[in-house]
Amino acid sequence: MKIIDLRSDTVTVPTSAMREAMHTAAVGDDVFGDDPTVHDLETRASAMIGKEAALFTASGTMSNVISVLVTCKRGDEVILGDASHMFLNEAGAMSALAGAHPHTIPNHEDGTLDLDDIRNAIRGNDEHWPRTRVVCLENTHNRCFGAVLTPDYTASVAEITKEHGLFLYLDGARIFNAAVALKKDVKEFTRHVDATSFCLSKGLSAPIGSIICGSREFIHEARRARKMLGGGMRQVGVIAAPGIIALDQMIERLEEDHQTARILADGIAQISRLRIESGRVCTNIVYFDLAGDAIDPDAFLAQVADHGVWMCKTGTRRFRMVTHHGITKSDVHATVSILHNVIEKKEARPIE
Ligand SMILES: Cc1ncc(COP(=O)(O)O)c(C=O)c1O
Structure with missing residues (x-):
C-alpha cells in the first residue's frame, strides 16, 4: 500500500x-x-x-x-x-x-x-x-x-x-x-x-x-x-x-505545496463532521477538527492510517496535515476520498 x-x-x-x-x-x-x-x-x-x-x-x-x-x-x-x-x-x-x-x-x-x-x-x-x-x-x-x-x-x-x-x-x-x-x-x-x-x-x-x-x-x-x-x-x-x-x-517549488494544501483544505471543507477554516490555509499546513463526539478521534486517526494516510493529532479533536515535495495532487485527492470514506462509512468506531 x-x-x-x-x-x-x-x-x-x-x-x-x-x-x-x-x-x-x-x-x-x-x-x-x-x-x-x-x-x-x-x-x-x-x-x-x-x-x-x-x-x-x-x-x-x-x-x-x-x-x-x-x-x-x-x-x-x-x-x-x-x-x-x-x-x-x-x-x-x-x-x-x-x-x-x-x-x-x-x-x-x-x-x-x-x-x-x-x-x-x-x-x-x-x-x-x-x-x-x-x-x-x-x-x-x-x-x-x-x-x-x-x-x-x-x-x-x-x-x-x-x-x-x-x-x-x-x-x-x-x-x-x-x-x-x-x-x-x-x-x-x-x-x-x-x-x-x-x-x-x-x-x-x-x-x-x-x-x-x-x-x-x-x-x-x-x-x-x-x-x-x-x-x-x-x-x-x-x-x-x-x-x-x-x-x-527547492524554493520556488514550495508554491506547489501551497497549491496541494489548498486542494486538500477545500476537499476537507466538503466532508461532513470535519471542520476547517479553509480560507486560513495560505502555505503548506492544514489543520482541521473532528466535529461532534460521535467519532472517536484516536480511532479516526488509526483508521485513516490503515488506509495509508498518515497525519498528526495535535489536540483532542484536531489534526494536522502538511504538504511537501513528496506529495502530489493525486495524493491529496486520494487523501480527501479516504477521509470521506472513513467518516461517511463511519468506519471510525463510535464511542461506546
Ligand atoms: C516553526 C519551527 N521552528 C523550529 C522547528 C525545529 O526544527 P528541528 O526539527 O530541525 O529542530 C520546527 C520543527 O518542526 C518548527 O516547525
Whole structure:
C-alpha cells in the first residue's frame, strides 16, 4: 500500500541532485573553518537572507537555543508566543540550556502577537523582575495554520524592540514558504529582525540542517555557543552540499505545496463532521477538527492510517496535515476520498 505521509514537511527525502552533491562535496574540518562547502552554503544563505553572516547548525531547535544563548544571560527573559515552537516543542531548551525565562503572550490565530501585549510584557528596571532581552516571532507559524507574518507587521514589532533596546529574533524555519506565499523577496521578511534561522530540512527537502543569519558579531558568538552544545561538526560539507541544492532548486517549488494544501483544505471543507477554516490555509499546513463526539478521534486517526494516510493529532479533536515535495495532487485527492470514506462509512468506531 502506498503511504501518503502528511505528518510534516520534515519527512521529505533528499533529491537525487542532493545525493549526487553529497557524493562529490569538497570537505574540510569545519571547526577549523576549513570546509569549503559549508563556507559556500553559509555565504549564499547570508546573501539571500540579507544579513552579514550565517552559521550552519544541526537543526532548527539548535539554531533557536543558540540564539537565546547568545542574547540572554541566565535569568533573562524572552517574550514569545504561547503557541510558538520555541515554547511548546523544544523540550524547554531555552530554560534548560540557556537558563532563560520564557514570558509567553497569546498568539493570535494569524500567528501575530498583539503589539500592546508585547509592550506590556517588557519589564522595567526593578530588582524583582527578570531583564527582558529578546522578542521572538515565528514565520510561517506552525501552530497557527502556517500563517504568514507580513513584513509590515514585523516592522511594527521591530519599532517596539528598537525603542526598548531589545533583540528581535525570528524563528523562520519556514521563512521561504512565507516569501513564496506573498511573492516577495525573503529579505522583506528578515530585514527588520536582528537575526533569523531557517530550516533546510523541511519543505526545502535537505536531509539535515538549519542556518542562523545575523550580524558578524552575533554569528561569531553563535559559533561559540554551537561548539558548547557539541554542534561543532568536522567534514560536514557532505551534509552542507544538499543544503546548497535546497537553496538553488527547492524554493520556488514550495508554491506547489501551497497549491496541494489548498486542494486538500477545500476537499476537507466538503466532508461532513470535519471542520476547517479553509480560507486560513495560505502555505503548506492544514489543520482541521473532528466535529461532534460521535467519532472517536484516536480511532479516526488509526483508521485513516490503515488506509495509508498518515497525519498528526495535535489536540483532542484536531489534526494536522502538511504538504511537501513528496506529495502530489493525486495524493491529496486520494487523501480527501479516504477521509470521506472513513467518516461517511463511519468506519471510525463510535464511542461506546
Ligand atoms: C516553526 C519551527 N521552528 C523550529 C522547528 C525545529 O526544527 P528541528 O526539527 O530541525 O529542530 C520546527 C520543527 O518542526 C518548527 O516547525
